[in-house]
Amino acid sequence: MEPTQPLAEVFGHILTDATAKANRYRSSRLCPFNNKIPNCTKDKAKNPLGVCSVLHKGSPAITCPIRFREDWLITDDAASFFFDKGVAWSSLTEVRLNDSNGKSAGNIDIVLVAYDAEGKVFDFGALEIQAVYISGNVRDPFEHYMKNPKANAQMDWSTQPNYPRPDYLSSSRKRLAPQLLFKGGIIHSWQKKSAVALNKSFFETLPRLTKVSKSDADMAWLIYDLEMTEEGGQNRYKLTKIDEVFTEYKPALLSITTPAPGKIDEFMKLLQAKLDEQLETAPTNKTIENPF
Helix, strand or coil: CCCCCCEEEECCECCCCCCHHHHHHHHHCECCCCCCCCECCCCCCCCCCCEEEEEECCEEEECCHHHHHHHHHHHHHHHHHHCCCCCCEEEEEEEEEECCCCCEEEEEEEEEEEECCCCCEEEEEEEEEECCEEECCCHHHHHHHHHCHHHHCCCCCCCCCCCCEEEHHHHHHHHHHHHHHHHHHHHHHCCCCEEEEEEHHHHCCCCCCCCCCHHHCCEEEEEEEEEEEEECCEEEEEEEEEEEEEECHHHHHHHHHCCCCCCHHHHHHHHHHHHHHHHHCCCCCCCCCCCC
16 A cells, blocks of 8 residues: 655654654754765755655655665675675775766766775776655655654655655666766776666666676676664664676666667657648738728
8 A cells, every 4th residue: 555655764764763763863864874974965964855765655765875875785795796705895985987088977976996915906896876766845745744753753645746756767767877878888998897786666667687697797786675674673674685687788788778669650640640730720821901
């Protein structure tokens, strides 16, 4: 059953969590998922939009990329794809990537670097995090909840306009595809591996990808979900890896950037209808009688 309100997690906690820890995170606007500073900085630093995930069809969808940093699970999973077992590695966040003209192609979310006994980098891999865009207004229900979290934990937002929902199509076309094309293209040209961390519900909306073995892959899709667990008698969502899919870069890029065409006959009918309408409603030239 579809929930009557859209918020799954606010400042890292479910809405009904009334523990002292949850209240502290809400009142101080803290981020529990390894943000660059202790506070949440999403959308606005002074008035952050502390929504980590939203509910859709009864399941949470991650809307904040920082949410994927829980326990740094994603870096462990990416490292197991990038490097041989036993290699020393570390992670760097928000690393600028330039093209051949010195122009920025964007920041890589996380770069994992392998280094030797002297601390010299000898290999690296790029990890991109893909949260999902939202259609509708998520700030209004967030601010309504924050006015009184205890009283509004069971709020009914279903009748409000612009009810927020995940927009998977925009997320893939406007975010994922350009990331793969520009940043991913540079990484691939250097013959380095890349990985994408994303929500299970997001991955399921992508076109079918041709899988290869881990040893033949230059790209990994690390697929996660938020699973409800109980800790200390309190329910919470925990980031859990559901699956990993290994592909080659170019076939994966082609699959994601190639649209599924509709029927040409239907487009021809549309053109004919528009042409008929134009011919039937040709402009009428009127003359103005001489007023004198």
